[in-house]
Structures are given as C-alpha cells and as structure tokens.
Amino acid sequence: MPADPTLLLLDALAQALGLFLVAAGLAVTFGLVGVINLAHGELLLVGAYTALAVDRAGLGYWAGLALAPLLVGLLGLLLDLLVIRRLRERPLDTLLATWAAALVLRQTVVALFGPASHTIQPPIAGSVTLLGAPYPVHRLLVMVLALLVAAFLGWLLFATRLGLMIRGTVADRTLAAVSGLAVARLEALAFAFGAGLAGLAGAATAPLLSIDPQMGLGFLLPAFLAVLVAPAGGPAGTVLGAALVGGGESLVAALASPVLAQLVVLAGAVLLLRRVAGRRVGRER
Amino acid sequence: MLEVRGLAAGYRPGAPVLRDVDLELVPGRVLAVMGRNGAGKSTLLKAILGLARREAGTIRLDGRAVERRPTEWLARAGIGFVPQGRGVFPGLTVEENLRVGGLGHPRPVPPAALYARFPILAERRDLDAASLSGGEQRQLAIARALAGSPRFLLLDEPSEGIQPALVDELGATLAALVAADGLGVLLVEQSLDLAARLADDCLVLEDGRVVDRLPGPVLADEPARIERYLGL
Amino acid sequence: MSREPLLPALLFWMALALLPLAAPSWLLGQLAQHLCYGLLAMSLAYLWGQGGLLSFCQALFFGVGAYAYALAGLGKLPLLPTSPTLGLLLALLLPTVLAVGLGLLLVTARVPTGPAWAVLTLVLGVIGERLAVASSYLGGSNGLAGLPPLTLPHPHGPVELVDPLPTFLVLLVVAAVVQLGLARKIASARGSLLRAVREDALRAAHLGIDPVAVRLRAFALGAAVAGLGGGLFAAQFGFVAPPLLGLGLSTETLVWVAVGGRGSPLAALAGALLVKTVEGLLGEWLGAGWPLALGFLLLLVVLFFPQGVFGGLLARLARRERP
Numbered sequence: 001m002p003a004d005p006t007l008l009l010l011d012a013l014a015q016a017l018g019l020f021l022v023a024a025g026l027a028v029t030f031g032l033v034g035v036i037n038l039a040h041g042e043l044l045l046v047g048a049y050t051a052l053a054v055d056r057a058g059l060g061y062w063a064g065l066a067l068a069p070l071l072v073g074l075l076g077l078l079l080d081l082l083v084i085r086r087l088r089e090r091p092l093d094t095l096l097a098t099w100a101a102a103l104v105l106r107q108t109v110v111a112l113f114g115p116a117s118h119t120i121q122p123p124i125a126g127s128v129t130l131l132g133a134p135y136p137v138h139r140l141l142v143m144v145l146a147l148l149v150a151a152f153l154g155w156l157l158f159a160t161r162l163g164l165m166i167r168g169t170v171a172d173r174t175l176a177a178v179s180g181l182a183v184a185r186l187e188a189l190a191f192a193f194g195a196g197l198a199g200l201a202g203a204a205t206a207p208l209l210s211i212d213p214q215m216g217l218g219f220l221l222p223a224f225l226a227v228l229v230a231p232a233g234g235p236a237g238t239v240l241g242a243a244l245v246g247g248g249e250s251l252v253a254a255l256a257s258p259v260l261a262q263l264v265v266l267a268g269a270v271l272l273l274r275r276v277a278g279r280r281v282g283r284e285r
Numbered sequence: 286m287l288e289v290r291g292l293a294a295g296y297r298p299g300a301p302v303l304r305d306v307d308l309e310l311v312p313g314r315v316l317a318v319m320g321r322n323g324a325g326k327s328t329l330l331k332a333i334l335g336l337a338r339r340e341a342g343t344i345r346l347d348g349r350a351v352e353r354r355p356t357e358w359l360a361r362a363g364i365g366f367v368p369q370g371r372g373v374f375p376g377l378t379v380e381e382n383l384r385v386g387g388l389g390h391p392r393p394v395p396p397a398a399l400y401a402r403f404p405i406l407a408e409r410r411d412l413d414a415a416s417l418s419g420g421e422q423r424q425l426a427i428a429r430a431l432a433g434s435p436r437f438l439l440l441d442e443p444s445e446g447i448q449p450a451l452v453d454e455l456g457a458t459l460a461a462l463v464a465a466d467g468l469g470v471l472l473v474e475q476s477l478d479l480a481a482r483l484a485d486d487c488l489v490l491e492d493g494r495v496v497d498r499l500p501g502p503v504l505a506d507e508p509a510r511i512e513r514y515l516g517l
Numbered sequence: 518m519s520r521e522p523l524l525p526a527l528l529f530w531m532a533l534a535l536l537p538l539a540a541p542s543w544l545l546g547q548l549a550q551h552l553c554y555g556l557l558a559m560s561l562a563y564l565w566g567q568g569g570l571l572s573f574c575q576a577l578f579f580g581v582g583a584y585a586y587a588l589a590g591l592g593k594l595p596l597l598p599t600s601p602t603l604g605l606l607l608a609l610l611l612p613t614v615l616a617v618g619l620g621l622l623l624v625t626a627r628v629p630t631g632p633a634w635a636v637l638t639l640v641l642g643v644i645g646e647r648l649a650v651a652s653s654y655l656g657g658s659n660g661l662a663g664l665p666p667l668t669l670p671h672p673h674g675p676v677e678l679v680d681p682l683p684t685f686l687v688l689l690v691v692a693a694v695v696q697l698g699l700a701r702k703i704a705s706a707r708g709s710l711l712r713a714v715r716e717d718a719l720r721a722a723h724l725g726i727d728p729v730a731v732r733l734r735a736f737a738l739g740a741a742v743a744g745l746g747g748g749l750f751a752a753q754f755g756f757v758a759p760p761l762l763g764l765g766l767s768t769e770t771l772v773w774v775a776v777g778g779r780g781s782p783l784a785a786l787a788g789a790l791l792v793k794t795v796e797g798l799l800g801e802w803l804g805a806g807w808p809l810a811l812g813f814l815l816l817l818v819v820l821f822f823p824q825g826v827f828g829g830l831l832a833r834l835a836r837r838e839r840p
Binding site: 161164165167168171172174175176177178179180181182183 | 334336355356357360361366368371372373374375376377381384385386388389390429430432433
C-alpha cells in the first residue's frame with residue numbers, strides 16, 4: 001500500500017481516465033446508437049495489435065496510434081453494414097452476432113500474431129517526477145488523450161451540424177426520419193466513429209499492458225459498467241461512470257488486492273445492471 | 286400534387302388496417318380526414334410516409350411513383366409531418382429543434398423566420414423542448430415541420446390535448462400558411478373544430494375504408510352529417 | 518414450437534440405438550461424451566427457446582455438475598462419503614440450488630429479460646471461471662483428476678462404467694429420457710405458461726401468472742439438465758478443469774443451439790452432435806482455425822438461419838402433422 005494518499009488519488013484518476021478512453025467508444029455505440037456490441041473489447045484489441053504491427057514494421061508508435069482509429073473505424077462500419085443493421089429489431093440476436101464477431105476478430109488476431117502475449121514500448125519511455133514520486137510518462141499521455149477525446153466528443157455533439165443530427169436521431173429516430181435525416185447512414189457513421197474511438201483507446205493503452213488476444217473481455221466488462229453506471233445518457237455521463245468504476249477499482253486494488261478489485265467490480269456490475277437495466281436497454285425506437 | 290390510389294396498409298403482413306384508399310392533395314387546399322378511433326386515420330398518414338407497411342396501392346408525387354421511397358427521401362422531397370403526441374425532439378432546445386427540422390433539406394427555413402410565425406417559441410428558444418407546455422410543443426412541432434420548406438403538410442390530430450383558445454390560434458396560423466405559402470394540407474382530426482375551420486374537402490374513414498367524401502363547408506354548416514360517423 | 522412431433526424423435530433414438538451394430542468402439546465412446554454436451558445443449562434450448570432467456574453462461578451449470586461429481590468422487594466433501602453415485606446426484610442437485618440462488622438475483626421482477634439479462638449472465642460466466650481458477654480446493658487452473666467412473670448396480674455386483682459400449686447405452690437412455698421428458702414438459706400446460714411469459718410477461722401477470730416463478734422454474738430445470746450432463750461427462754472424462762464451466766464452452770453451447778435450432782431441444786441436441794462430430798473430423802486439420810470457423814458459423818446462422826438447421830426442419834414437420 002502506497003504511503004501517499006495523493007499518489008493514490010492520482011492512480012485512481014489515471015485509472016478513471018483510462019477507463020473513460022476505453023468506454024468512450026461504447027458510450028457512442030451503446031449510449032447513442034443503442035446497440036450492445038459485445039465485440040467492443042475486440043475492437044480495442046485490434047487497435048492495440050495495429051499499434052504493435054505498425055511498430056514492428058519500423059514505422060514507430062505514433063503512426064500506429066494514428067492508423068488504429070482509422071482501421072478499426074472501417075471495421076466498425078463493416079460490422080454495422082453487414083451485421084448490426086440487419087439485426088436492428090432483434091436485440092438478442094445482435095448480442096449473439098456481435099459475440100460471434102468478437103470470436104472471429106479474436107481468432108484472426110491469434111492466427112496473425114499467435115496466442116502469446118507481446119509488449120510494446122511506449123514512445124516516450126521513462127518517468128516524470130510528480131509530487132515527489134516517479135510517474136510513467138505514457139500514463140500521463142493517456143490521461144491527456146482521454147481529456148482531449150472528451151472535449152472532442154463534446155464539441156462534435158454540441159457544436160456541429162453532424163452532432164445535432166446525431167442527437168436528433170438518438171432523441172427520436174422516427175421523428176428524425178420524418179424530418180429528412182438519413183437515420184441509417186447517421187447510425188452507421190456514429191457506430192463507425194465509436195469503433196474508431198475503441199481502436200484509438202486500444203492503441204493508446206497498449207504500451208501500458210501486456211497485449212494478448214484474450215484481453216478483449218477485460219476491456220468490455222468495465223467499459224459496459226462505466227456506461228451503465230453513467231447517470232445521464234451519452235458521453236457526458238460516461239466520464240462520471242468511468243470515474244466511479246475506474247476510480248473505485250483502483251482504490252480497492254490498492255487497498256486490498258487486484259483480484260479482489262476485479263471481483264468487486266464484477267459483483268458491482270451484477271447489482272448495478274439489476275437496477276439500471278430497465279432504464280437504458282430496450283429503448284423505444 | 287400528391288396522389289394516393291388504392292392504398293392498403295397495416296402493421297403486420299396480411300392484416301391490413303387500411304383498404305383501397307384514394308385521395309389527392311392539392312397545393313393551397315386542405316383535405317380533412319375524419320373518422321372514429323381505430324378507423325385508420327393515423328395509419329393513412331404513416332403509410333404515405335413509409336412508417337407503416339404498404340400492402341398495395343400507389344403514391345404519386347408530381348406524377349412520379351414514390352411508394353418505394355424511404356421516409357427521409359419523402360421528407361426531403363417536400364412532405365412534412367406533424368405526428369400525434371409530442372412531435373418534438375426531447376433533450377434538444379427549441380432552437381435546435383428548428384435547426385434540425387431544416388437540416389438535410391434543399392431550402393431550409395431559418396429559425397428567425399419561424400419565430401416570426403410562432404413568437405412564443407422565440408421566448409423559449411434555449412429551453413429543452415420537453416419542458417414546454419403542450420400547446421407550445423404543438424407549435425414547435427409544426428414549426429419544425431415547416432423548417433424544411435415542405436409543399437405538403439400532414440398533421441395527425443394537432444388539436445388533441447390543446448386548449449380551445451390555442452386550437453383557434455393554430456387554425457388561424459395554418460390557414461395563413463395555406464394562403465401564403467400554398468401548402469397542401471392533409472389534416473387528420475377527430476375534433477370538428479379545427480377541421481370545420483380549415484377544410485376545403487373532407488374524407489371520412491370507417492374500418493379502414495373511405496365511406497364518404499364531403500365538401501369542407503359541410504363540416505361547419507351541417508355538422509350532424511359528420512357527427513354520425515364520429516359516433517357523437 | 519409447442520408440440521414436437523414424436524415420430525422424428527423416436528426414429529432418432531432408434532437410429533442411435535442401432536449404432537453399436539455398425540460403429541467402432543472409439544466412436545461410441547466419443548458419442549457418449551458428445552451426448553453429455555447434448556444434454557447441455559438441450560438445457561439451453563429449453564431456457565432460451567421456450568423461456569426466452571438467452572444465457573451466455575449455461576456451461577457454468579454443466580461445470581458445476583462436473584465439479585460436484587469430482588468432489589464427491591474424490592471424497593473431498595466433508596461429512597459425505599466418497600461415492601460416484603452421490604456425485605451424480607449432487608451433479609443434479611448443486612447446479613439446481615445454484616440456479617435458484619442466482620435466480621433470486623437475476624430472475625426477479627426488477628430485472629427485465631432480454632439483452633441486459635444476457636449481459637448479466639456473461640458477467641456471471643466470467644466470475645465463475647475466475648473463481649474456479651483461483652480456488653485451490655477445486656484444483657485451480659489444473660483442475661481435479663483421477664475421478665472414479667460411475668458404478669451401476671448389477672445382480673452379480675456393482676459394475677464400473679468404463680467400456681464404451683455400456684457407457685454409450687447408458688448415456689443414450691439418459692439423453693432420450695431427458696429429451697422426451699422435456700418434450701412432454703414443453704407440450705404441457707406448464708410449457709404454455711412459460712411461452713406466454715416469454716411472449717408478454719406483463720400480460721401474463723395480468724392473467725394471474727407469476728412470471729418470476731415461471732422463469733425461475735425454467736432456469737432451475739435448465740441448470741439441472743446441464744448439471745446432469747456435466748456429472749456424466751466428468752464420470753467419463755475422469756478429469757475436471759475450469760474450462761468445463763467457462764465462457765468458451767458456453768459460447769460453443771450457443772453455437773450448437775443456434776445451429777441446431779433453439780425451438781426444439783431435440784434439434785439443439787442434434788446440433789451439438791453435428792458440430793462436435795464435424796469438429797472431430799476437421800478440428801485437427803483446422804487446428805487454431807476451428808474457433809474462427811465456429812465464430813463464422815454462429816454469425817451466419819444468426820443472420821440467415823435464425824430457426825437453426827434442424828429447427829426449421831422439425832417446424833415444417835410439425836406443421837404437416839397438424840392439418
């Protein structure tokens with residue numbers, strides 16, 4: 001247990017912001033488009049492995065960070081066009097199909113990179129002294145990126161025409177169609193955007209973790225929790241949700257043990273899903 | 286002109302709610318569709334817009350067959366819709382509602398012009414649309430539909446749940462719109478007041494079929510003729 | 518489907534019963550294990566197809582049944598004798614108790630079924646697997662080995678179920694009895710209640726049916742059948758490990774039921790046998806590609822064959838039987 005409470009809080013903040021980054025894409029695809037995408041974790045996975053592959057190819061980390069959202073965004077668009085769109089009226093089948101897609105993505109990664117885990121070096125290695133203790137630079141980078149993404153999402157949704165169209169489609173899909181908005185196209189775009197965010201998050205957090213093909217689920221569940229805990233719909237609430245879940249997990253891990261923290265988070269998921277499930281899932285369309 | 290011939294529609298395959306409906310919407314004229322609850326009036330509007338399953342029939346806009354077109358295409362082609370009930374985007378401000386109504390249309394009407402027609406909305410421009418009163422929401426719903434510069438306006442029971450004084454105002458506004466902009470209006474109503482005030486022609490639906498066509502003035506002059514269809 | 522035609526089921530079981538005349542020993546042994554998976558598949562088909570409850574962790578009950586058999590068979594249960602027969606009994610009982618317990622969390626009136634419920638079962642599946650791996654009592658990630666086979670009473674003294682032929686026949690009888698029992702349950706009044714709740718729980722409640730009780734019963738029955746399959750599997754395999762209750766096996770179960778047909782437990786069982794047999798044939802050749810193929814298969818089936826391969830067939834036969 002670290003002696004310094006401010007370091008504890010910094011850790012919690014880092015965890016919360018990291019989780020927000022991971023959950024931001026889900027906030028868009030689930031919170032806005034209303035799709036439960038069980039392949040979200042695998043989209044993050046593909047983002048992480050993209051960063052790995054680009055780095056291995058000698059193009060450096062930053063190129064990977066830039067490429068990942070584009071690649072995974074395209075993947076998301078494909079997923080929406082081929083699968084999600086057809087299963088719009090069938091939420092359970094959407095779950096199954098996205099679960100299958102997750103399996104496909106995961107196994108493709110295994111086929112291409114093997115089952116073992118890999119590591120990727122952060123672009124700026126080393127630490128910075130914060131509050132009298134060393135703190136890895138890349139962690140700070142991820143936190144900054146999370147804040148940038150939050151700001152960007154807010155700007156996109158509330159200060160642009162596209163954002164207005166998406167918010168309208170989310171508020172009342174039928175009314176949006178009747179007002180002349182191309183709802184299916186907007187939803188595909190939003191879904192692809194959410195996927196791209198996942199890719200970005202995967203590439204950004206890759207240097208902090210050991211990358212292995214099974215890590216998708218570890219991303220998916222906390223991300224879902226963060227989105228479901230969020231008091232309000234959409235990305236704004238997710239910041240708060242991520243803070244609660246990520247911060248909470250970090251604190252429990254520090255005070256007790258990481259394994260217990262995971263179990264607490266998962267048990268919390270069960271209790272929270274009970275309370276929250278009726279509100280968000282199964283929205284009227 | 287918006288021409289509907291032999292329209293059959295419903296919500297489940299093989300169970301049509303509407304059968305063999307013919308009608309014409311002409312710019313500058315108001316066609317009222319009246320009938321009891323469950324007669325299929327709302328279904329008619331939805332079917333024209335592609336929101337209900339069309340089982341048979343043709344819909345022609347300026348001579349072109351459009352029955353296969355998606356809802357958003359029809360909206361952009363100039364068919365505006367004010368649905369029953371809320372008709373506004375919750376969570377969006379009044380101003381945003383008006384802007385969204387125009388986005389994607391070839392000739393959107395700026396909010397400023399709409400505020401001129403509906404001054405009360407100007408006072409509420411930054412409020413969440415869901416927080417407006419019933420009457421204000423109805424005005425917003427109509428303003429939103431007008432933001433797209435429609436040539437035809439379909440309204441589903443606009444007077445429902447609105448105070449009589451406001452209904453009068455609504456009627457005046459709509460009449461002015463028809464006169465000024467040459468809008469072709471399809472007005473579905475259960476209440477006689479608004480329909481009697483505005484209708485140039487009237488269609489009566491019963492059990493999904495057209496059972497009578499009356500000239501508009503009949504609604505005001507001989508209400509008994511229509512009242513028996515409405516079960517009053 | 519509410520009334521499964523009896524004839525296809527009887528033909529199916531008779532055909533399987535005649536297999537020993539033509540099939541080699543090793544195939545019978547394999548089929549005996551596959552029939553355990555068949556029980557798991559049937560349990561999910563019942564829960565999902567009839568009850569409308571899509572569970573992502575159905576293998577949890579299979580695994581708990583397997584572990585129950587293991588613990589009893591190895592004498593690791595305090596105050597209870599070392600006995601494979603007890604193990605089988607517990608394989609039925611423990612998952613049912615677990616289901617009732619979990620059901621009180623999951624199946625209460627406040628949790629709507631549908632996607633949220635499914636995600637909850639996903640979370641449970643993760644928790645279950647992690648607990649099994651973390652528990653040294655359960656053997657951790659290595660599991661427990663050296664399990665005794667089932668013993669059956671016999672006039673000349675108890676017989677151990679080791680050879681493929683008798684094992685296969687026992688499994689055949691068990692699976693057939695369970696399948697026919699489920700078919701009867703589905704066709705019964707209780708089955709109609711379950712389907713009514715599936716279609717419209719609110720309306721059912723207004724008609725005086727308690728959706729929670731109905732669903733809880735279905736959940737428990739599904740767990741019992743899955744647990745039985747797990748116990749019988751452990752008895753043959755001789756070894757239990759966390760993957761037996763993990764998400765991987767649960768996902769496979771989803772594939773079997775989706776491919777076979779969720780509308781009919783018989784179809785789901787056939788789906789499990791089919792996929793497992795194909796896996797046996799192609800698995801070695803495809804190697805790591807098998808899970809990939811499985812993923813694609815599930816995707817294709819969900820998109821284009823929502824009724825399943827056998828489900829569609831049985832539905833057509835059912836329609837023909839009823840004029």
